[in-house]
Amino acid sequence: MNTEKLRLDQAPPLSIPTAFFLVAPASAAVAGLLLLVEGGRLLASGWVPGTIALVHLGTLGFLGSVMIGALLQLVPVLAGSPVPRVGLARLVLPLLLVGVGLLVGGLLGAGQPFAPALVQGARLALLLAFTLFLAPVGLALVRSRSERDTSWGMRLAVLCLSLAVAAGLLMADGHGGGTFPGPRGTWIQAHLGLGLLGWVGALLSAVFWQVVPMFYLTRPVPPPARLAVLALLAPGALLPPLALALGASPLLSTLLAGPGVVAAWLLNPALLARAISTRTRKRPDPSLRAWQAGLAIAPLAALVALASALSADPRWPVLLVWLVVWGHAGLIAHGMLTRILPFLVWFHRWSGQVGRVRVPSMRSLLPDRLAQAGLLAHLLSAVVGALAIGSGLSPLARLAGLLMVATAGLLLAELLVVLRPRQASALG
Numbered sequence: 001m002n003t004e005k006l007r008l009d010q011a012p013p014l015s016i017p018t019a020f021f022l023v024a025p026a027s028a029a030v031a032g033l034l035l036l037v038e039g040g041r042l043l044a045s046g047w048v049p050g051t052i053a054l055v056h057l058g059t060l061g062f063l064g065s066v067m068i069g070a071l072l073q074l075v076p077v078l079a080g081s082p083v084p085r086v087g088l089a090r091l092v093l094p095l096l097l098v099g100v101g102l103l104v105g106g107l108l109g110a111g112q113p114f115a116p117a118l119v120q121g122a123r124l125a126l127l128l129a130f131t132l133f134l135a136p137v138g139l140a141l142v143r144s145r146s147e148r149d150t151s152w153g154m155r156l157a158v159l160c161l162s163l164a165v166a167a168g169l170l171m172a173d174g175h176g177g178g179t180f181p182g183p184r185g186t187w188i189q190a191h192l193g194l195g196l197l198g199w200v201g202a203l204l205s206a207v208f209w210q211v212v213p214m215f216y217l218t219r220p221v222p223p224p225a226r227l228a229v230l231a232l233l234a235p236g237a238l239l240p241p242l243a244l245a246l247g248a249s250p251l252l253s254t255l256l257a258g259p260g261v262v263a264a265w266l267l268n269p270a271l272l273a274r275a276i277s278t279r280t281r282k283r284p285d286p287s288l289r290a291w292q293a294g295l296a297i298a299p300l301a302a303l304v305a306l307a308s309a310l311s312a313d314p315r316w317p318v319l320l321v322w323l324v325v326w327g328h329a330g331l332i333a334h335g336m337l338t339r340i341l342p343f344l345v346w347f348h349r350w351s352g353q354v355g356r357v358r359v360p361s362m363r364s365l366l367p368d369r370l371a372q373a374g375l376l377a378h379l380l381s382a383v384v385g386a387l388a389i390g391s392g393l394s395p396l397a398r399l400a401g402l403l404m405v406a407t408a409g410l411l412l413a414e415l416l417v418v419l420r421p422r423q424a425s426a427l428g
Ligand code: HEM
Pocket: 045, 046, 047, 051, 052, 055, 056, 059, 060, 064, 126, 127, 130, 161, 164, 165, 167, 168, 169, 171, 172, 173, 174, 175, 184, 188, 191, 192, 195, 196, 199, 200, 317, 318, 321
């Protein structure tokens, strides 16, 4: 068992993670509108610039902002090492917004004379945003003496994000009037593995080994099993880009990603699902349902990853990214927001007043029915989107877009309800 203590006293001000969390519904709304307007054209192949725009509204706008906000909170608490100059995060947020906005605008405007300038502007803004985020967080993780597996998982995630961002920035030059750094398919494959397995996979695994037992009163995932997940994830994410850099064949680098796929989308989901089945408190909880749905989607992603390695149909990689970003990780991130935000708000606003005034309970900060509605809309949009990709039917793609907009609206309502100021009442 891990005996290191959680250092909640080192957490940053509440306004820092919450500002990032509020970007998630805005990004989902723009992605949904894009799908509503463009329809199935965006779900037919990953080579279309509009599809790349949609993907990054998901990976940088939705998942990225939630994960950056969460890391700023979790590095000090779980790794026991404060993020130096954490106030810089207030610059990261506008730079990220401008960067994603320009990237999306430049990709959607592909072929127009102004598009390359937008993409180049996006590269600059994103370079600054990620440098200002990764340098202090990386430093905190290097300085941390924590040996808990969660800290190693966060270190792996941050390393993979740095490499994914570097590859993304180099590739974006190809859309900004410059040159593409090498064979397109192999670069995308390396970038995708670093982003989805290394960054998203490692962070979800590592953080939730701590969070699931704490929030749902489950047995912990056994330490040897966590070690196995990390031991498969690290080579699965890092070896394919290395092999590509050394000139290995695309087939070899696909095979090298295999252990990462097994760890992120089969082994760890199975371990977490098993842990959840041991929970002692049986009260239904919408965020737990989101967990279960997100975990159930992960093995499908593993199957689709295999299909996209074996088949030349361009819809397989689109389905893979859709399932991982909006289905598996997206649902879990949405579910966690409905649990973590009430916890953070309660901790920052009320924990110091317990015993002095009547404080609201954490559960009362977000009505279950609102969280249920948001998570149901999210799950439905993920299912309809997957059917749209499989069938190629544009009306289904537009319906998925509409459901994404509804999900975004409900998620915004969930966050605002929790953040709304409340008056304390006297005891007795
Ligand atoms: C500064 C950050 C990033 C930039 C500038 C960037 C840029 C790009 C570019 C230009 C492409 C398309 C390459 C081509 O034209 O073929 C691409 C593809 C992709 N990127 Fe990123 N990326 C970034 C971060 C990320 C992150 C963090 C993730 C994952 C969490 C990610 C996931 C993907 C995926 C899945 C694809 C494949 C898209 C498809 O098949 O349509 N990216 N990225």
